[in-house]
Amino acid sequence: MANKRILKRTINYVCSDLFAECIASSLYSGNSEAENTNALLVSILVMHNDFVRRVSHPEPGLKPKAYYKALTNDLNKQIDEIIGQINNIE
Numbered sequence: 001m002a003n004k005r006i007l008k009r010t011i012n013y014v015c016s017d018l019f020a021e022c023i024a025s026s027l028y029s030g031n032s033e034a035e036n037t038n039a040l041l042v043s044i045l046v047m048h049n050d051f052v053r054r055v056s057h058p059e060p061g062l063k064p065k066a067y068y069k070a071l072t073n074d075l076n077k078q079i080d081e082i083i084g085q086i087n088n089i090e
Contacts, residue, residue, distance in 0.1 A: 014079060023041070051078075
């Protein structure tokens with residue numbers, strides 16, 4: 001990522017798309033439980049807040065390039081997990 005602003009914007013876009021996809025998936029699947037969907041929506045919001053906070057306040061003592069590379073790897077892992085959970089709603 002080129003800078004923090006672009007990284008935050010990417011996190012916002014991805015999380016909003018995941019949120020919309022989760023809602024759409026729960027509406028279009030006939031046997032969805034509301035508790036599971038709500039828990040997944042909450043986990044998306046928590047993930048969003050966590051990663052935006054981590055971008056804004058990096059850990060001291062780490063090199064910035066290594067820190068942001070680890071952050072993007074963690075973000076990609078979280079996104080993959082949430083996509084798997086959304087696929088299980090159907």
